[in-house]
Amino acid sequence: MSSSQLTGVFGGSFDPPHLGHLGIAESFWKNFPNAEELVIIPNYSSPWKLGKKASPEDVLSLVRAQFSHLAKTRIWEWELQQEKSNYTEETLAELLQEKPNSKLALLIGEDNYSGFHKWRNWEKILDQISLLLVFRRFSVSIPPNQELKEFHDKILFLDNPIVEAASVELRSHLNESIHKKEKPDVLSQEVWDLILEKECYITE
Template identity: 60%
Template sequence: MISSDLVGVFGGSFDPPHLGHAEVASSFWKNFPNAKELLIVPNHTSPWKQNKKTPPESIIDLVQAQFESFPNTKIWDWEIKRETPSFTEETILELLKGRPNDKLALLIGEDQYSEFHKWKNWENILDKVYSLLVFRRFSQSVPQNAHLQKFQDKIVFLQNLIVEAASTNLREELPKCILENRKPIVLSQKVWDIILKNRSYC
């Protein structure tokens, strides 16, 4: 795979970002050390989830703290500033407007991969991106999705370390953790310091 013009696109709620997210970024750079850049794309509202309670500016601060140590890794805030549900096809098309010569590599988790054929205009997404990078969240190996068979030449399964962390669970735990001044093990110190400062999850 030619990677000098490869741009990773890693979206999600990042509410809050955790060490599992950092491991995905690390795996991307290990596999594609010559890639042009990795874009972190926090969404405002996922079509599959309820609206966020955490302010967008707090999410951006947390994401910046989580990923600032990675080379050529930037936040793209187009989705989080839209205040509407984020559909991946729209994001990809918007990205390609400004960088038509880049090869976009969309990063998704194994759970998203298994449901990818249910995404809005999923075939058009796979037509537009250069590759689909699937990272592990729970399983040692990712089961195949038969609906995506004709796109197999575009799909790469990353052998990232599995970090047992989920933002949904963290949001439930954080009020008590803040009260007890007890940092969850899956949060970086920088992210934890910002959470304590902003009191976003109290």
Template identity: 60%
Template sequence: MSSSGLVGVFGGSFDPPHLGHAEVVSSFWENFPNAGELLIVPNHTSPWKQNKKTPPELILNLVQVQFKNFPNTKVWDWEIKRETPSYTEETILELLKVRPNAGLALLIGEDNYSEFHKWKNWENILNKVYSLLVFRRFSESIPQNKNLQEFQNKIVFLQNRIIEAASVDLREELPKCILDNRKPIALSDEVWDIILKNRSYT
């Protein structure tokens, strides 16, 4: 497959998007500069987490702003508009309907990689995608998941710069930050301005 046929798929809550997410996108383009595109796929509800309190329209706005300066990087709103839990297999199958000739490169963090064999129909996901790109969140080196041994030829470990940021921690921190007018270090200025203007996360 030519690199121009590669389509990155980066899903998550992005509630809110932060500089750690931006670093993952940077790493993708550093490693695959000739890829066709990278899709940012914010979910509505994760099967593993509680329902979001942040309106979908606000998350889409924040995500658009966070990634607007990256080339060929687009937001795909299919998951967040479904208003149901987001299962990766369903997303991959839907995306292959839209882009049947694409080689999909699914980006996941090291924490999700370690639990990937517990995902719904995880083997079918790996059979459908061209590659699984694992980015670092906390560890200098990512431990192997022995349950995925059969698919090692599809797995690529990215050496992205580690930025200690998590959306769940930011959501807890933001009410006081907004009250004090103090921007969290993990947020870009543009994302922070929108959050402050909307008085969201309070």
């Protein structure tokens, strides 16, 4: 498979996007510099999580601010436009309708990788993609998921920088940070400035 046919697929809540997300995208391009593109897909809501704090419009603006400087990186609004939770297999099927000749590389975190065999129609997902790219969130070395051993030829582990950041923890402190005008270290200046402008994480 030529890497020029490869399309990276990186979805998530991005509520808000932080430097950990940026490091993952940069690691994709470091590993696949000749890829066709990287598609960033903010979700409307995850089947596994509670609703977002920011509106879909604000999330989209923040994601654009975080990733817009990366070449061949596109923000795809399809999941936000559905206004409902979407499963990965549905999103991939829609993307393949748009890009039928592309080879998809799905990026997931090590926590999702460890439970990937519990995802709905996970084997179908592995049929839809050419590569499963697993990025680190907290582990120097990611333990293999034995449930996926027959698909090991499709799985690659990214050596992305570990940034101690999780959107859910970040949100819990953002209101205080906003009132104090103290930017959290894990937020880029562009995202921080937009959060202050839109006041999308002020709760009181």
